[in-house]
Amino acid sequence: MAMNNQGRPTGIGSAGVAANGSSLLPNEPLLFEIGDADHSGVDLPDVEIDGSFLGGFARKSALDLPGLTEPEAVRHYVRLSRLNYSIDSGMYPLGSCTMKHNPRLNEKMARLPGFADIHPLQPVSTVSGALSLMDQLGHWLLTLTNMEAVALSPKAGAHGEMCGMMAIRAAQQAAGQGHRNIVLVPESAHGTNPATAAFLGYQVKPVPARADGTVDVNAVKAALSPEVAAIMLTNPNTCGLFEPEIIEIAAAVHEAGAYFYCDGANFNAIMGVVRPGDLGIDAMHINLHKTFSTPHGGGGPGAGPVVLSKALAPFAPVPFVRKGQGGLALVEHAEGGHLGRITAFHGQMGMYVRALTYMLSHGADGLAQAAKDAVLNANYVKARLQAVFSVPFDGQPCMHEALFDDSFLKDTGVSTLDFAKAMIDEGYHPMTMYFPLVVHGAMLIEPTESESKATLDAFCDVMLDLATDAKAGNAARFTSAPTRAPRRRLDETRAARSPILTYTPREDLPQAAE
Amino acid sequence: MRYLPHSAAERAEMLAVIGASSAEALFAGVPEGALLTEPVELPFHQPEYVVEAQMKRLASLNHAAGDGPFFIGAGAYRHHVPASVDHLIQRSEWLTAYTPYQPEVSQGTLQMLFEFQTQVAHLTGMDVANASMYDGSTGTAEAVLMARRVTKRNRIVLAGGLHPHYRDVVRTYLGDGPDLVKLAADPTGDDLGLEEIDGNTAAIVVQTPDVFGRLQDIKAAADAAHQKGALLIVVVTEIISLGLIEAPGALGADIVVCEGQSLGNALNFGGPYVGLFATRKDLVRQMPGRLCGETVDADGRRGFVLTLSTREQHIRREKATSNICTNAGLCALAFSIHLSLLGEAGLKRLARLNHLKAVKLSRMLGTVPGVEVLNTSFFNELTIRLPVPAAPLVDLLARAEILAGVPVSRLDPGKPELENLVILAATELTSDADIEMLASSLHAALEGDA
Numbered sequence: 004m005a006m007n008n009q010g011r012p013t014g015i016g017s018a019g020v021a022a023n024g025s026s027l028l029p030n031e032p033l034l035f036e037i038g039d040a041d042h043s044g045v046d047l048p049d050v051e052i053d054g055s056f057l058g059g060f061a062r063k064s065a066l067d068l069p070g071l072t073e074p075e076a077v078r079h080y081v082r083l084s085r086l087n088y089s090i091d092s093g094m095y096p097l098g099s100c101t102m103k104h105n106p107r108l109n110e111k112m113a114r115l116p117g118f119a120d121i122h123p124l125q126p127v128s129t130v131s132g133a134l135s136l137m138d139q140l141g142h143w144l145l146t147l148t149n150m151e152a153v154a155l156s157p158k159a160g161a162h163g164e165m166c167g168m169m170a171i172r173a174a175q176q177a178a179g180q181g182h183r184n185i186v187l188v189p190e191s192a193h194g195t196n197p198a199t200a201a202f203l204g205y206q207v208k209p210v211p212a213r214a215d216g217t218v219d220v221n222a223v224k225a226a227l228s229p230e231v232a233a234i235m236l237t238n239p240n241t242c243g244l245f246e247p248e249i250i251e252i253a254a255a256v257h258e259a260g261a262y263f264y265c266d267g268a269n270f271n272a273i274m275g276v277v278r279p280g281d282l283g284i285d286a287m288h289i290n291l292h293k294t295f296s297t298p299h300g301g302g303g304p305g306a307g308p309v310v311l312s313k314a315l316a317p318f319a320p321v322p323f324v325r326k327g328q329g330g331l332a333l334v335e336h337a338e339g340g341h342l343g344r345i346t347a348f349h350g351q352m353g354m355y356v357r358a359l360t361y362m363l364s365h366g367a368d369g370l371a372q373a374a375k376d377a378v379l380n381a382n383y384v385k386a387r388l389q390a391v392f393s394v395p396f397d398g399q400p401c402m403h404e405a406l407f408d409d410s411f412l413k414d415t416g417v418s419t420l421d422f423a424k425a426m427i428d429e430g431y432h433p434m435t436m437y438f439p440l441v442v443h444g445a446m447l448i449e450p451t452e453s454e455s456k457a458t459l460d461a462f463c464d465v466m467l468d469l470a471t472d473a474k475a476g477n478a479a480r481f482t483s484a485p486t487r488a489p490r491r492r493l494d495e496t497r498a499a500r501s502p503i504l505t506y507t508p509r510e511d512l513p514q515a516a517e
Numbered sequence: 518m519r520y521l522p523h524s525a526a527e528r529a530e531m532l533a534v535i536g537a538s539s540a541e542a543l544f545a546g547v548p549e550g551a552l553l554t555e556p557v558e559l560p561f562h563q564p565e566y567v568v569e570a571q572m573k574r575l576a577s578l579n580h581a582a583g584d585g586p587f588f589i590g591a592g593a594y595r596h597h598v599p600a601s602v603d604h605l606i607q608r609s610e611w612l613t614a615y616t617p618y619q620p621e622v623s624q625g626t627l628q629m630l631f632e633f634q635t636q637v638a639h640l641t642g643m644d645v646a647n648a649s650m651y652d653g654s655t656g657t658a659e660a661v662l663m664a665r666r667v668t669k670r671n672r673i674v675l676a677g678g679l680h681p682h683y684r685d686v687v688r689t690y691l692g693d694g695p696d697l698v699k700l701a702a703d704p705t706g707d708d709l710g711l712e713e714i715d716g717n718t719a720a721i722v723v724q725t726p727d728v729f730g731r732l733q734d735i736k737a738a739a740d741a742a743h744q745k746g747a748l749l750i751v752v753v754t755e756i757i758s759l760g761l762i763e764a765p766g767a768l769g770a771d772i773v774v775c776e777g778q779s780l781g782n783a784l785n786f787g788g789p790y791v792g793l794f795a796t797r798k799d800l801v802r803q804m805p806g807r808l809c810g811e812t813v814d815a816d817g818r819r820g821f822v823l824t825l826s827t828r829e830q831h832i833r834r835e836k837a838t839s840n841i842c843t844n845a846g847l848c849a850l851a852f853s854i855h856l857s858l859l860g861e862a863g864l865k866r867l868a869r870l871n872h873l874k875a876v877k878l879s880r881m882l883g884t885v886p887g888v889e890v891l892n893t894s895f896f897n898e899l900t901i902r903l904p905v906p907a908a909p910l911v912d913l914l915a916r917a918e919i920l921a922g923v924p925v926s927r928l929d930p931g932k933p934e935l936e937n938l939v940i941l942a943a944t945e946l947t948s949d950a951d952i953e954m955l956a957s958s959l960h961a962a963l964e965g966d967a
Contacts, residue, residue: 030818034632034857044858045599047866047945050873057762057872058732058894060725064767066760067639070860073601080629080854084610087617087625091609104520105613108565114603114783117576122589123787124923125580126915132578133786139575146557158651158788159843161830169689198830198840207835217546245546276544281551292843300606300847301626302616302807304651304789320689336930343689347592347654347682347776348787360572366562369518371553375540376521379531382543386535399546400537424621433619438831455522456531488621491815495620498812498824502801504645505635 028489029082035506037079038069044076086489087301088432094454094462096384098404098435098447099193099241101271101293103377106364109296109357118356123348127333133352134331137324140359144289144310147370149280152316154309154323156350160268163288163307164199164235166345170286170311170318171233171262172203177318177340180260183232187261189218191242191439196235196266205232212441216242216396216406220251227259237266238282239273239402241439243381243447247399253283262286262315270294271451272378272403275371285312291351295358306354320345376452377403380459384448387463391470395442403451409444417473419444421481428480428487429465518562582784585918586951588878590898590942591728591928592653592680592754593787594779596867597946602781602854606847616807616846620822621814626846627821630809633853640759640856641773642766643795648807648823649849650792650841653776654683657722657752658690659805659839660772660794664720664748666803666838671696672718676738677708678727680754681928687722702929704729704891704900704938711741718745720772724752725762728928729891729940730875730898732762739769748772755942756780756793758896760868772796780859781851791848802828805839867945871897874943874952881956882941887963891938898942900925903963907939910962919958 054061071079088095095102113119121130141153154170157163168186175183186200189210197207210226213219223234234256238246246252256263265279265287271294273279279287291297291306311319320342322335337343365373378400385394385405393410409419423433423446435447450459472480485491523531528540537543544552563571582595589595606612610625617623617630630648637646650656661673673691675684677700684699691697700710714721721742725733735751742749751765753775765773775793782790796804802825810824830837859867875897882901883890892899903910907924914921922941929935943952 031628033628035635038857038860040861043860043863043866044601045863045867047863047870049866050869052869052872052876056876056879056892056895058734060732060735060763060894062759062761062763064642064764065639066861066864068636068856068859068861068864070863071857073599073858076854076858077601077605079857080605080611080850081608083625083628084605084608085625086623086628087610087614088619088622089610090613090615095615097615100615102615106520108569110607110612112569112572112576113785115573115576116581116583117573117579119783119785120581120583120595121579121786122582122587122595122784122920123593124589124591124927125582125920126912128912129580129915129920130786132575135578136575143559146559158655159841161840161842162651162655165840194829194831194834194837195840195842197835198833198837201835201837202840239546245544247546247548250548250551273547275557276553277547277551278553278557282548298612298847299615300612301614301623301629301850302648302846303843304791304845304848305843306789335927337685344682344685345655345689346652346686346788347680351788352786353783353789356572360568363560363563363568363571364520364565365518367556367559369521369562371556372518372521375543376523376528378543379523379528379535379540382535382537383531400535400543402544402546423619427619427622432615432622452521456527458522485621489624490621490818490820493620493814493820493822494812495822495824498810498822499827502808502824503811504631504801504808504824505638506631 029085031079031082033506034079035069038071040069042070042072044071044073093430094458095432096434096448096450097432098449099268101449101451103296103451104453105296105298106361108364109360112360113353113356134324134333136355136359138331140355143362144308147274148287148310149278150310151313152311152319154319155355156320156322156346157288157307157309158346158351159305160288160290160307161195161199162345163309164195165202166320167264167286167288167309168199168203169342170315171264173318173340173342174315175232183230185231187223187226187231187234189236191240191441192235192237193241193266193268200235215398216244217246218252220248220255223252224255227255227261231259231261233262233264235264235266237269239269242396243401243404243406244396244399245402249282268293269403272374274374275367276374285315291354291358296361297354297357304351304354306351318342322349373452380450380452380454381405383459384450384463388466391467404447404449406442407446408442411470412473415473416478417481419446421484422469422473424492425469425481425484427485431462431465586954587920588922588941588943588955589920591923591940592682592776593784594755594942594944595784595946596779596944598781598783598855599858602851605854606851611847611850617823620820624820627809629850629853631811631821633849634809636853636856637793637795641795642764643773644798645801646793646795647804648809649844650794650806651845652788652790652792653754653774654686656774656792656794657683658687660750660774661687661691661720661722663772663803663805664750667800668719668748670717670719674698674710674713674718674721676700676710676723677702678729678731678733679722679724679752680728683752702935709733709738711738714741714745714747716745718747720748720750722750722752726755726758726896726898729900730895731892732894732896735765735768735770750774755896757868757871760864761872762896777852781855782848789845789848791845791852803838806841807844870945874947875899877949878941878943878952881952885956885960888959897944898940900938900940903937903939906936911939913962914958917958919955921955
C-alpha cells in the first residue's frame, strides 16, 4: 500500500510497479482475458431437454461469456476491489454526497431470510413483518420531517424528485391548475432538479443566488406568476447554508398557488434538529443512501422516499401501506387521485431494512447528535482551513459542508482539479469540485459525523500543507498528480471521442495517448 | 453512541477552535422557532443486540420463500446465489465506495462496470449496454422515452403480455392518452399488437418470455416495427432465459431492457434489483444512464472512465437525456460476479435445468382435474386456468405454507377473463417433491371447493 508524505498509508494500491502489477499492487486483466467458455464456478447437473416447449426460439447465436472457477473469481474481484478507494479505508470529504460510515449491523439485518428471501408478490398474509417494517420506516421519516404522508417506492433521489414533482402536477391538474408549466430552480441546485423538471415537461426558470449564497425571497417573489407550478429548492442549500428566508419563501410560493419541493439531499445536517414540515415544505425526497447510511455500493442502489404535505398526500403513488382496522394493508392499485406506479413491486426493501436498523440504533437523540456532529465537523474544517483557503460565503456558520472557492489558488498555476488530484496522492478522496456552479472553482467538503477529531486534524494538516505548497509555486506536485494511485490521470476526451464500451479482443492494446 | 467518535471534551475543544459558544450556535441560519429544543417523539438509541432482536422479530413474521414449496415469479425469481457472490460484494472496497467520478482511485468499480456492460451486450445480443438502471420496470419507461427521442414520434404500443407493473410504470411516466396504446392481455390469443404499429409509432414494447410465460416471436415484431420506421423494445424479466432462448439482438431488437435480479440478487421483497439496458451502437448517444468506457492514463496504461456524460443531468441539467443519477452499482456487481462464475457453460446448464423443472411442473399440473395449462411455449414460467377464482385459492394454499404462484388478478384486477388465472414459476431450487405437493394440494383444494 502506498504512503503519503506524512508516512501514512493512502488506503489504495499504487502505481509505479511493473506492467503486470503484483498481488499487493494489482494490475488486473479483464474477465474476458482470463476466463473462457468452458470454465465454471458453479456445479450444475447437465440435463437434457427436448425443446418442444421452446416455440422454435432456442438460442442459436453465440453467448460468448467467459467463466471462472470460484478461486479464480474470488481473486479477480478481490484484486479489482483493491483499486478502489472506499469509506472504510479513508475519509471521503465529498460535499453533497454524505459519505458516512455504513454500520455492519444494517448489512446483517438485510440478509435475514425473513427480509432477503421474500417475494414481492407473496400473499400479503405471509409478509406482515415486511408491511410492519415499511410502516415503521414511514413513521420515523414522517416524525423526523413533520409531514403527512410518505411514498417509499422511489428508487433513488432523482426518482424521488420525479415522484414528488408528479404529485405536484397531479394536485394542480385536480385543482384545474394544470396550465402551470414553469418550475423555479435556483442556480445553486443539483443538476437533477432542472433535469427532473424538464423530464416532466416543465420550463425551468433559474432564480439567481444572493451575494451571501442564499436565495432572496424577493427574487422568488419576482419570479412567481400564475404559470409557476413549483419551486425546487435545496435546504440546507448546496453552498452548505441554511436558507434563512425559507419560511417566507414557502409563504410566497403558496400564496402564488404553487408548491414547494425541497431537495432533501442535505437532510443529514438537520435530522432530528429541524423538521422540514415546520418550514412550509410540500414534498421532499430523502436519500436513504446518504442520510440513513445505506452503502453507496460504487454508485447504487439508492433509495429516495418522498415525504408529502397534507395537500399532496392524496396524490402519493401506489403502492403504500395503509393502517386499517384489520391491521396493515398494502394498497397496490391507484384509486382516487393517487398516482400510478413509478416502479414495479414495492421499492427498495433491502434499503428500508438498513435505514430502519440505523434509525433504531441512533434513536431520536442519536440522530440529532449525528446532525450536530456533522455540522460541528464541517465548521471545524472550515475554521482550520480558512486562514489559507478562500471562503466565498461567511455570513453564517456553515451547516454540514464547508464551501471554498479557488481564489486562493490565483496565479499559482494550480486549478481546483489539480488540487483535488494532489489530495489523492496524500491518501484522500477528492472533495466535490466545481459544484455548486455559483462560485468559481468550487471545493465542497462534507466530512460527515463519522470522522473523529484526529482524522479531521490529519486531513486539515494535509490540506494546509497542499495549499501552502501551491502558493509557494510548487505547481508540478499538482499538475502531475496523482502519481501514487493505481492510475495517473485518464484521457477522458479520448474515451468520449471514439467510445469503447465493450470488450473486443484485439492485438493493439492501447499505448500512450497521442 | 457507537457510531459517533467525539467525546464531550473533543466537542468542546472543536467549538473553541470554531469560536462558537455551543453546538446550537452553529445553527444560526435556522429561522427562529424552527430549531427543535427537544428530541422528536421517537425512541432513543439502543445497543446493537436490542436492535438486532427487534429486527429479527419483524423478519420472523414473514414466510421466507425457502420455508416451503415456492412457485412465485412474475418478474422476480428465486434462484441460488453462490456464497462467494455475497461475500465478495461485502468487501469494503465494493460496498462503501462512491460513484466512480474520480477514475484514478475507482478502477475496480470502473473495470467491473466495463465487464458488466460487455456481459449484458453479449447476453442480449446487442452492441452496447449501459452501467445499469434502477430495475427492469423503470428501464422500460426510459427505453420508451429514448425511442421517442430517436424517432421523434410519439405513439407507443405495449403488447398485452407486458408485465402489468411495467405497463403501469410506463403509463405513469408518459401519462395516459391516445399516444399510449395498451393491448388487453389475452393469454391464449395474439395480443402483441403488431397491427397497431403505424407511421407515427415510436416503438412497440414486447416482453419475452411474457408475463404469462409465453415465448414471443421477436423476429416478427421487429419486422413489423421496422417496416413502419418504429423501434422494437424487447423486455426480459427472467434473464436466465437468455441462456436457452435466442438473443433479442439477433432477432432485430433495437433496445433490450431486462430485469437482472435473477443473477446474484436476492428477492428482497422487490428491491433493490438491477435494470439492464442495451441497444444498437448508433443509438448510444440517446441512451439514458451511466456508461463506462476504455481509455488510457497519462502513462499510456489501459484504464476506464465514465464517459459520454454530456448526456447526463450533472453536465446537461435540463437538457439531459434523463434525470437518472444513480445506477444499481452493487447489484450490477453481484450480477456480474454470478455470471462470471457461471460462464457460458454454467448459464446454459442453469437455463436448461430451469426449463426442465418447468416442463415437470407443466406436466404435473396438467394431471390435476380442472386445471388447464394455457402455455404452448414457456421457459421456466407458465399460466394455468382454474375452474374457480384464483386469488382465494392461492391464499388458501398459502395457509398450508405452499406459495403457489401469482393470481393474475393481483397484477391486473377487475378483469373477469383473467380472474381464474395463476402464473407459476419453477427454478433450479424447485424440487420434484415440491411440485408433487403443489399438485396434490391443488387437487385437494379444488375438490374441497367443488
